[in-house]
Amino acid sequence: MVLKKVDFELEDSVDPVTDIARASRGPHPALLLPLVLLATSLAQLREGTSYSQFLNQHIEFPKSSASSDQISCELMMQRQGLTRPFGITGDTFIQAATNQVQGVCSSGGKRVRNNVYNSIARFHITTCQLTSISPLGHCISKARIRTRRIHVTCAQGRPAHLDRVL
Incomplete structure (x- = not known):
């Protein structure tokens, strides 16, 4: 054996x-x-997270059994961690099953452009608006209840962002 x-x-x-x-x-x-x-x-991963974030941030189904819409608003904001330390200006919640809202990105919606859709059906919507902050930093919200269509941006056939209420 020769080694070279x-x-x-x-x-x-x-x-x-x-x-x-x-x-x-x-x-x-x-x-x-x-x-x-x-x-x-x-x-x-980002797309899946966007859909999960959309569900966590905007879907309230079934609707809370709180004694008032204001308390329901504060519970939803608290559930998301939006009431401390300083709160945010507000958020919008849709009282509908996830499959109904997901349908907006297909046959339940009208395509506006690219991945942006307007819902055909109207949804029960609760908009929570920050009204004041207590001395302890707790946010106090006002609830506005409406039945409206929604305008969403979709990713992979599912809502990823609630753009506005129509």
Whole structure:
């Protein structure tokens, strides 16, 4: 068995001044696939999160059995963690089953542009508006109950953002 001595050309991979290894130049197709897979996975995760966030932020079904709409509003805002420390200006809740709202992104909606749809049906809507903040930082909201159509942005056939109430 004969062993051959193999000499490696190191002058291209080591800086002659500093003797520090350099990264080789040129395209690296082996790195492209993992980057594409990572970007795709993050995009899919983001879309799923958008739908989940939409449901958590805007769907109240079944409607709360609170004694008043104002208390219902404050419970929904509290459930989302929007009442402390300083509260937000308001939020809108849809009292409908998730499949009814999801239908807006298909046959239950009229496409306005790209992934933006207006609902055909009207929904029971509660809009909670911040009216004041207690000395302890608790937000006090006023409830406005309406039956209106909604305007949503959809992603992968599901609502991802409530743009406005029509």
